[in-house]
Amino acid sequence: MWQLVRCRLEKSHTVVSPKMNANDVHDLTEHTCLSSIRPKLHKVRGDLQAACYNPFTHCLLFATEQISLLNLKLRPVLKAEIVVSHYEQILSILFCKEFKQVISCTESGVVRLWDFLTGRQIHEFRTHNGNAVTCMTLDNTGRRLITGSRDGKCCIWNYHNGQCLKTLQKSNSLEIADLTFVQVNNNCSIIAVGWDKRINVFKDDREKIKQVSLCEDEWDDDIMDGHEDDILCIAKSQGDLFATGDYSGEIIVWNMSSKKVFAKMRSEKFPSFDNNEKKTNDRLISRMTFIDSRTNRRDAANLISSGPYGMIHFWCVYKNGMLMAKFKENKAVTTTVTQVKLDSECRMLFSADSL
Template structure:
C-alpha cells in the first residue's frame, strides 16, 4: 500500500488544508459527520469539553481574507502553506463549544433525532441539543464508574453506555430511564476495556477487553393485557410473614410489595429501597415485625415494612460488593443478621435494641473464614438452629460453620460434572441453593443425609455432615436437566419441593431416603406440575394451611395447594379465600402456562426428541411386547389351520418376516407400533386367520373378469339400470318433470 505523508497531501493543489486550535487538553474522541459537514471532538478540558467545528475552514469573511493573505505570504517565501500554518483559535461563529464538568471521554451524535449524548469522568450521561450548549436536556444517572463509551441507537430509540467497571446500561430516550443493566459478573466481561462498537443489524454491542464479547439485545414481548402480573419487573424473592399473614415480594426494580395472604390483594408498597440498585434477597427478624433486605449496593437494610420506614442500614467499610443472600438467626439469646455475597466473606451484624444509630458495622471476621473460607463469590446461606450455618459458592464448594465458635465444621465438594456436558466451555459448578434436613441435623445423625443442595446439570445432592462428611445421593429431577433454582423441605423432613429454571415443581418423598447410607436411585416421586413459564426464584411452604408460595422471573407471585392445585396470582382482579377451595382458580391454570410449548404432556406420539438414554429402553420394551403378543397368539390357536403343516409353516414364515421387518428397519421411537396383548375372550378362530400378500391387483378402471362365478355382475346391474330408465321415460311423458330429462 502506498504511504503519503500529511504535509505532502496538504501541499497538493487538489487538497484543502485546515488546521485550528480546539482544546486545551488531549483529545479523547474525534468523529467527522458528513450530514452536518462538521467535526466533533472531545477532551478532558472542562472549558472545551466538546467542540462542534465546521470542517471546511472559517465562515467569517474577515477570517477568510486573513487566511488568503497568509497563504500569499508563504508562497512568496517559497514554502508550502501547510508547513507554516500555525494553529489558531477560530471565530465563535465557526464552532460550538460545550463546557462540561470534568470533561468528556465519549460522545455520540444522531442527526435524525438531533441529539448529542456525552459521558465522562463524573459518571453521568448527558443528553444535549447540539444547538443549545448551555444546559443538557436530560441527565442519566446510574453508573458507578467513569463512562467510557456511549452510542445512540436510532432503530431502538435507546442509548447504550459502558463504564470503566465493564458495566453496560441501556437507556430509554423518551423517558430517560434505565431499561437494563449488565454487570461484569453477569455478562462475563473481564479486563481493561479497549474498544466498543454497536452493530445495528444484529442489535449487538461488541466489547473488546482481554477477550471479545458480544452482548445481544433481546427485546421482550409486550405483555398481554389479560395476563396477571404481580410486579412490573422480574420477581427476585418472596416470603410469608405468619405474624400478620402477609406475603412480601421484591423485584429487580427495587420495589417491595406487601400482599394479603388470605385474599391476594395488595396491602402496600414502597419503591427505591436500595436506590438504583436491585433488591436481591429478603428475610424477617424473629418477631416478624421488621423486614431485612439485601441489595446490589452491598448493604443490608432493616425496615418497618408496614409503613416503609428504613430503620437501620448495615454495611461494611470495604468495597460495596453485591449481597447475594441473607438470613436472621438467634443464637443463645443473641440476635444477628448474616449476609453473604461477592466479597466472599460472612458478615455478621448484631441486632442490638439499644443501638439507635442508623448505620451498623459488622462484627470482626472469623479466623477460619479469613484463612480457609471461600475462594469464590458466596451465593447462598442456610441455617439450622441452634448453631449450624451452611454457605455455598460459585465454584461449588459448601462449608458448614459453627456459629457459636466461628469455626469451620466441615467442607463439601460437589461431584464431577455429569456426562454430556461441554467441558470446553467450562461447566457451571455453582451451588446456589441449600436446605437443611433439620430433624436429622439436630440429632447429629452420623449415617443419614442432613443437607440438600443443587448442583451442575440440574442435579440434586444429599450430603452427610457427621462422622465423616460426604455424598449420600445424587439425582436429576428435571428431564431436560434444567438447573434446580429453589429447594424447600417440610417440617418433619418427609417431603421436599424442588423447582427448576423452566418453572416446574417436583415433589419427592424423602422420609426414608438417605437414612441408612448411600442411595443409588432417586426418591419416590409424589407429584409434579408447572407453576411458572420462567425460572422459579423462591419457594416457601406454609404448612399450617397446606399451601405453597412461589415467585418467578415471569413477574408473578402465586399460591398453590401442597398437591399443585392453583389458588391464584397476587394482583389478580378477583380475590380468593384461602379457606374456601371453591374460590380458587383450580382446576384452571394460568393462561401463559397453558399455551407454552414446554407445558405439553409427555406422550409417545407427541415426543419428537427422544433422549439418548430412553431410546434403548423403549426399543427393549417394544421387543418384549412383540414377543409377548406372538406367544399369546400361539397359545390361543386352538383350531387347526386349513392347510395343516403347510399353514403352520406359512404362519412361522410370516412371523419371521414380521420380526425381521420390525428389527431391520430403524424406525423412530414415536413411529413404532404399540402392540397390545389380545384379549383372551376373543374366539380362537380370529387368532387362526392367516394373512397373505396379493400377487397382482387389477389396474384402476379395468373391468374385472367375473366369468368364474358364471355371471357378470356389472352387465346385470347395467341392464337393470336401462330397464328402470325406460320405465321412467314412459312415466315422464305424463309428468311435468319429463322435459328436464335428456333423451336416450
C-alpha cells in the first residue's frame, strides 16, 4: 500500500509521494515538484516507509529495506531586488512620461510594458514575426509606439493592447538601425536609417487608413552626397534639423524642410594612447543627441556624439561642423560609448559604454 511521507525541508513544507518508478518531493506551499528520486539512479531499494531531512548535513534520509542518505543540492536564493525581465537580450528601452511606464524590446521581437513605480509587468506582445526589434521611439502624443526591426520594416503600434496600426515598408529588407519621429510645423514624419545607407522618410498621415505605407521618394542630396557606409544612429533637434552618424565616423546634419545637407563633420585626428592600452580603430558613431538649450547658438556646441575612437565629441553644426571639444569617457581603457543622454535642463550628460 502506497502512502505519503511528510517532512520539513529547510523553511518549506514538503511531501514525498512514492511512485512505481520514482519518489517525488513536492513543495506544499508553491505546489511544485522539487525533485524526482529514481531508485536505480539514486540506489534506493525497496518500498519507502519513512523519510526525514537533516538540516545540519543537508541530507535527505529514506527508510526502505535499508537506510539511504542523499545529499541535497540547494539552488542559490535570489535576492528580492534581482528580477529577470526578459529571457533574451534587451536591445532598446523607452520611458513614457505621460503614463509613467517603461517599454522594453528584445532579440526575439518581444515588447513588454512595465509600471515604472511598482516594476510590475503590465502587458506583453510579440512583434515583427519574431525578428529582433533594434530600435523604438514614441510619436509626439506618446500614445503610439514605432519600432524598427532587422527585417527592414517599421511598425506603428498601440502598445497598450499590442495592435499593429500600420506597417512602414521601404524598397529593401536591410536592417533598420535607428529611427525617430519628426514634426515640422504641422507635418509629421518618421525617419528610419540603417544598413541601406539611405534616409527613409515615411509620412505620418493618420487620416489615411492604410495597413502598409511606403517611404517617400529619395532625396537628391542623399543620393549624391549622402552616407557611403551603414548609418547607425539618428538624432533630431527642436527645429527642422536632424543628424545621422555612420560606421565610418561621418556625421551629416540634414535640413528637414529643404531636404538638403546642412553640414558634414568628421574627426580625422587619431587620439593618442598609452603604451599599455590597446589601440582600436573604432570610428563608428553609435549615438548622438542635440543640446536643446543651445539650438540657435552659433558660438557654442549644440550636438554631442559618442565616437569615434570611444570619445565623446562636441560639435557646432552652424560653423560647418566645427569640433568644439572632446574627451575620453573611460580614462582607464578605450571602449565604445553605446549611449549618451542629457537631463531635462541640458546640464548633465549621462553615458554608457560597452564595459
